Amino acid sequence: MIGVVLMFNSITGIIGSYAGGVMYDRGNPYHLLLTGVALSWLGLIALAIWHGWPAFPILLAAIGLFGGWNVALVNAIATSLTKVDSGHIFNTLYLFQNLGIVIGSSLVGFLYGLGVTWLFITAAVLFTGFFVLVFLKFRPVNHQTNRVAKPVNHTTGTHQGAPVANLIVIYALYIGLIFIWSMYNQWTSNVSVYMTTLGIPLTKYSLLWTLNAGGIVLIQSGMSLVHGKSSHPRIQLFIGLSMLMACFAVLIGARQYISFVLAMTLLTIGEATAFPAIPAMIDRLSTPATKGRFQGLLNAAQSTGRAIGPLVGGAMIEATSYAGLFEMAVIVYLVVLVGLMITLKLTKPHIKSF
Secondary structure: OHHHHHHHHHHHHHHHHHHHHHHHHHOOHHHHHHHHHHHHHHHHHHHHHOOOOOHHHHHHHHHHHHHHHHHHHHHHHHOOOOOOOHHHHHHHHHHHHHHHHHHHHHHHHHHHHHOHHHHHHHHHHHHHHHHHHHHHHOHHHHHHOOOOOOOOEOOOOEEOOEEHHHHHHHHHHHHHHHHHHHHHOHHHHOHHHHHHHOOOOHHHHHHHHHHHHHHHHHHHHHHHHHOOOOOOHHHHHHHHHHHHHHHHHHHHOOOOHHHHHHHHHHHHHHHHHHHHHHHHHHHHHOOOOOHHHHHHHHHHHHHHHHHHHHHHHHHHHHHOOHHHHHHHHHHHHHHHHHHHHHHHHHHHHHOOOO
């Protein structure tokens, strides 16, 4: 039942991500983001009051919808900052996203001890601050009003001036993201169970995520300092995918806690380099009139991977073993890495950056 509830949260996140991206291209991002943050605030207030059954799953699905909407809009608005390198922008966004995870992870245990109501009240207070920030500082994006995306021109083979090669790479990245996140999600859904079957306490599993969040903050801080106009998100992506593949290769034979620490270290390096590179690449490949829709689809692809990951992992474990699941993850990452390398190599002469 927990899995079904979280699946619907992911599905509504997919819908919200796509809708937010499309509306960014057609409407006023400032008003759209204000609306999304306000609705998220209302959803959290409602959860603080009604968190029983069936109110909880219904409201959690609504939170997923508004969350996808907000993330897609923030990413799309980030693409409008043309005076700053997109790689630097998305690395910085990823840095602060994970800084929030570090802070949130340290607070959630204390707040939950006070009662679940306080969790949602605290989140609502934070969203009040988010709303004020958007109201005061996001007004310059007002100029985006009335931008309308045009359909594909089948005669010229372009989409708002973008060559077909750009679209091939963009959709290859989306497909890759679904597989990347479905395997990455094994860490949150199945690795914890595997560790407990080996007699490793759950507290040590939690420590791994502290290592992960702290490592990402350190890595991204360093990358944000050195990132400039000469950034190469493709190289960053290939390095990241290689690290993610190596992480699951270590898990195949993991029996001692030190092996999981090594695997988490590789996972941290992989996601800190690969995940910010993909939105940066999609930003460069999409035209100004379609950046919102493509960033929304990016978040939808991530949510799709997170939704199917636990189901695929559970089925694989029952059919083979945990080692079989980790071997499959290595193969999946290898296929994605080689597939993207070939796609980028073949399309490189025809790609146009925006």
